[in-house]
Amino acid sequence: MSVDFEEGAFLGLSKASGPADIAVVPLAYELTTSYGTGACDGPQACLDASAQVELFDDRLGKDLPAGYVISTEPVWEGGAPTLRGQLDEMAAHARSFYSGNLFPLFLGGEHGILPPLIHAARHHPAVEGDLANLTIVQLDAHADLRSSLDGEIFSHACAASRSLDVGAGRLLQAGVRAYSKEELVRINTDNRITTSFAKHTQHPHSGGEAWKAWLEQLRSLSGPVHFTLDIDGLDGALVPATGTPVPGGLSFWQAVETIETLFANPKVMVISADVNEIVAQADGVLTQFTAALLATKVVASHVLARDEGRWKVMAADEDVPFNAAFFTEFDGEARSSN
Numbered sequence: 014m015s016v017d018f019e020e021g022a023f024l025g026l027s028k029a030s031g032p033a034d035i036a037v038v039p040l041a042y043e044l045t046t047s048y049g050t051g052a053c054d055g056p057q058a059c060l061d062a063s064a065q066v067e068l069f070d071d072r073l074g075k076d077l078p079a080g081y082v083i084s085t086e087p088v089w090e091g092g093a094p095t096l097r098g099q100l101d102e103m104a105a106h107a108r109s110f111y112s113g114n115l116f117p118l119f120l121g122g123e124h125g126i127l128p129p130l131i132h133a134a135r136h137h138p139a140v141e142g143d144l145a146n147l148t149i150v151q152l153d154a155h156a157d158l159r160s161s162l163d164g165e166i167f168s169h170a171c172a173a174s175r176s177l178d179v180g181a182g183r184l185l186q187a188g189v190r191a192y193s194k195e196e197l198v199r200i201n202t203d204n205r206i207t208t209s210f211a212k213h214t215q216h217p218h219s220g221g222e223a224w225k226a227w228l229e230q231l232r233s234l235s236g237p238v239h240f241t242l243d244i245d246g247l248d249g250a251l252v253p254a255t256g257t258p259v260p261g262g263l264s265f266w267q268a269v270e271t272i273e274t275l276f277a278n279p280k281v282m283v284i285s286a287d288v289n290e291i292v293a294q295a296d297g298v299l300t301q302f303t304a305a306l307l308a309t310k311v312v313a314s315h316v317l318a319r320d321e322g323r324w325k326v327m328a329a330d331e332d333v334p335f336n337a338a339f340f341t342e343f344d345g346e347a348r349s350s351n
C-alpha cells in the first residue's frame with residue numbers, strides 16, 4: 014500500500030480512506046504549567062518532527078502504517094473559560110476515541126491532560142465501566158502525586174493523584190526523581206502505587222537489577238492499561254525544551270524497552286497512550302524528535318500487538334453513563350467517576 018506524504022500529519026501519512034484503526038489526537042492544553050511554557054505548541058511540533066522518523070520498525074519488521082489506517086485528528090483546543098470546563102471538554106473529546114474499535118494516541122500538552130483521559134477511558138469496553146480494572150503505566154521525572162500545587166488540584170503536578178481519585182485501579186511509575194515528602198508518603202502508603210525511582214534504576218553500579226525489576230512488574234501486569242509518557246522522564250539532555258527538564262533520567266533505550274515490554278505482555282491490552290509535556294524546541298529539534306520517535310514506537314508496538322492477537326476490536330459499551338460535568342463538579346475528595 015503506497016501512502017502519499019502529507020505535511021503536519023503523523024509520520025507524514027496522508028489521510029487514508031476508511032475508518033481509522035489508530036487515531037493520533039493532538040491536545041493543545043496548557044493552563045497550569047509551572048516553569049517552562051510552550052506545551053501548547055508541542056503536539057504540532059511533534060507531528061512536524063514525525064515526518065523525519067523512519068517508517069520501518071525493526072521489532073515489527075514492516076513499514077508503518079503496515080496495512081492500517083492511521084489518522085491524524087485536528088488539534089484540539091479548549092474553548093471553555095475555566096480550567097475545569099476545559100477538562101470536561103477534553104474528556105468529552107477523548108471519549109469518542111474509546112469506542113473499542115480503534116487505538117488512540119494522545120499528544121500533549123501538559124500532563125494535566127491525564128485525568129480527563131482516564132475519565133474518558135472508563136468508556137472503553139475492556140474497562141467494563143469500572144476504572145478499578147485499569148492500570149496506568151507512567152514514565153515521568155516527577156511523581157505527579159501532589160494533592161495540589163499553587164492551590165490548583167488539577168495542576169500537572171497532580172496528574173497521577175487525580176487520576177487515582179478519578180478511579181484508576183493501579184499506578185506503576187518509573188523515572189521518578191523529583192518529588193516532595195508528601196508524595197513519598199503517598200507512594201509508601203497507597204497500595205495502588207508502585208514507584209521505581211531513578212536513583213535506583215539509573216545507579217551506575219546496581220541500576221541493572223532495579224531496571225530488571227521494573228520490567229518484571231510490567232510483565233506481571235494484566236488487564237487494560239493506559240500508558241502515559243511524560244517526556245521529562247527521559248534524561249534532560251534528550252528533551253531540553255520540555256517544561257521541567259531534569260538530569261539523571263531514563264535513557265532513550267529504557268523508554269523503548271518499557272514500551273516494547275508492556276505491549277508484548279500477552280495478559281495486557283493497552284487501550285490508549287499519551288506522550289505529553291512536548292515543547293517545540295527553538296534552537297533545534299531534539300525534544301520534539303525524541304517525542305516523535307517514542308510516539309512512533311508506541312504505534313508500532315500497538316500494530317505488533319494487534320497482529321499477534323493481544324489487541325482486538327471490541328463492541329462499544331453504550332451502557333456506561335457519562336458525566337459531562339464531572340470535572341466542574343469534582344469536589345476534591347477521592348471518589349469514583351460514577
Ligand SMILES: [Mn+2]
Pocket residue numbers: 124153154155157169172243
Ligand atoms: Mn508528569
